[in-house]
Amino acid sequence: MRLPSFRLPAFAPSPSALLALALCALPAAAPAQEVASTGDYLARMDADRDGRVSLLEYQDWLSYAFDAMDANRDGVLDASEQPASGRGARAPLTREAHRKTLAERFARQDRNRDGFLDARELASPPQ
Numbered sequence: 001m002r003l004p005s006f007r008l009p010a011f012a013p014s015p016s017a018l019l020a021l022a023l024c025a026l027p028a029a030a031p032a033q034e035v036a037s038t039g040d041y042l043a044r045m046d047a048d049r050d051g052r053v054s055l056l057e058y059q060d061w062l063s064y065a066f067d068a069m070d071a072n073r074d075g076v077l078d079a080s081e082q083p084a085s086g087r088g089a090r091a092p093l094t095r096e097a098h099r100k101t102l103a104e105r106f107a108r109q110d111r112n113r114d115g116f117l118d119a120r121e122l123a124s125p126p127q
Contacts, residue, residue: 069081076092076094108127111124
């Protein structure tokens with residue numbers, strides 16, 4: 001008896017989606033930065049210890065993944081420094097563009113629009 005074969009639909013994520021996935025995977029791979037709860041995560045991001053996370057603190061914390069991939073330390077992730085996508089070479093990504101993307105995500109998470117993230121906002125996915 002022959003089993004029917006199934007074909008999965010072709011899935012070609014965008015380069016920015018792949019980079020975001022890679023950037024999200026790096027925190028899990030970095031044992032020195034493990035966190036057990038949202039409060040712990042907030043405490044680690046909260047450099048000035050005021051109980052909330054500013055945009056600058058958010059960008060600085062989440063930029064370590066960019067820095068880890070920027071092998072030549074030039075502030076630009078070229079195609080060889082970015083995760084493979086199956087679509088060929090990708091456009092370079094600058095640190096400024098990366099931080100702009102983080103600022104947009106921060107703005108979506110800052111639901112009360114006070115310019116900071118508290119533990120609840122930090123735990124919720126961006127809208």
